Amino acid sequence: MPDPQNFASPARLVIRQSNAQGNQNAVASFADDVRAGLTAQPKTLPPKYFYDALGSQLFEAICLLPEYYLTRAETEIFERYAAEIVRQLPSPVGVVELGSGSSIKTRLLIEAILANQPELHYQPMDISASILELSAEALLGNYDRLQVTGHVGDYTRGLETIERQEGERLLALFLGSNIGNYTLTEGRALLKTIRKALQTGDGLLLGADLKKPVQVLIPAYADALGVTAAFNLNLLSRINRELGADFDLAQFEHQARYNEERGRVEAHLVSRTAQTVHLRGLGINIEFQPGETIHTENSYKYDLPQLAALAEEAGFKPAKTWFDGERRFSCNFWLAI
Ligand SMILES: C[S@@+](CC[C@H](N)C(=O)[O-])C[C@H]1O[C@@H](n2cnc3c(N)ncnc32)[C@H](O)[C@@H]1O
Numbered sequence: 001m002p003d004p005q006n007f008a009s010p011a012r013l014v015i016r017q018s019n020a021q022g023n024q025n026a027v028a029s030f031a032d033d034v035r036a037g038l039t040a041q042p043k044t045l046p047p048k049y050f051y052d053a054l055g056s057q058l059f060e061a062i063c064l065l066p067e068y069y070l071t072r073a074e075t076e077i078f079e080r081y082a083a084e085i086v087r088q089l090p091s092p093v094g095v096v097e098l099g100s101g102s103s104i105k106t107r108l109l110i111e112a113i114l115a116n117q118p119e120l121h122y123q124p125m126d127i128s129a130s131i132l133e134l135s136a137e138a139l140l141g142n143y144d145r146l147q148v149t150g151h152v153g154d155y156t157r158g159l160e161t162i163e164r165q166e167g168e169r170l171l172a173l174f175l176g177s178n179i180g181n182y183t184l185t186e187g188r189a190l191l192k193t194i195r196k197a198l199q200t201g202d203g204l205l206l207g208a209d210l211k212k213p214v215q216v217l218i219p220a221y222a223d224a225l226g227v228t229a230a231f232n233l234n235l236l237s238r239i240n241r242e243l244g245a246d247f248d249l250a251q252f253e254h255q256a257r258y259n260e261e262r263g264r265v266e267a268h269l270v271s272r273t274a275q276t277v278h279l280r281g282l283g284i285n286i287e288f289q290p291g292e293t294i295h296t297e298n299s300y301k302y303d304l305p306q307l308a309a310l311a312e313e314a315g316f317k318p319a320k321t322w323f324d325g326e327r328r329f330s331c332n333f334w335l336a337i
Pocket of ligand 1: 047048051056059063071098099100101102103105125126127128131153154155156175176177178
């Protein structure tokens, strides 16, 4: 937690662990998920565990890479259309954000809302305590009419705790194509959970990446500098540190693959050799064949009919979509019905 004395007005900041049992439980589910993923065939690890303190900063670096067009495209949409986006709901509006990260793009929406109303209650939720605390501190320093209630933990838990002030409509933000990390079935279930946390007349702004040629997609997830490789491999360092494992990072290679049939980019960690990794904290050893992979992330790419179907299945009416100039990325405003 940031020191409240660092804030001019500490009453404007509340940070909660949305996981009621606190950090102990978070460690237990990391251990359980790593055990389940590495003993499965094929081996997998959930992408939400990329985001320890270093992983969150590596993601910020990815957002600056020339190959990673997603953040720039979504920023371009907000630079151009923020006023129109926030006008989709009548004031006063409160904002809830799933997987808020640095909240840098969100600033454009915050400014557009603050142009229409005297104050704003912003509720960011992120599994990474470090990035949530840093961004909340920076936001409060910059916007004196902002109140922040942050939720550290899985956003599916955070959604159970969202607050609504008198007469307020809520705008939920799910940006950066984070939805693309879920299969269509999982995504549909998550969108239904979001809908359940909202009321009729609230809105969801969903940032979703669009289908495009594989020649553009692969470099976005396997950049020349190797930042995405470091982001992926950092998951193994995290397992070494937090679960007493002995992964030799030099014996694994980052790979991005396009899965045409499923319409997704997959991130893998490929074993360069036959090896055994010991996970002391879990009391298990894991064998790898040469070329065997740990599948760490999916990034699904959408078309507009797919997005419209997802909206309707989850209880939303797709109201308006904005695109960047090159039509690489979409921001979709859905009304809760
Ligand atoms: C792809 S980044 C997007 C960050 C930011 N919204 C953006 O658009 O640049 C995903 C963010 O969601 C957080 N995150 C991922 N899975 C999560 C989960 N299940 N619950 C809460 N936060 C999660 C990560 O820590 C990270 O900050």
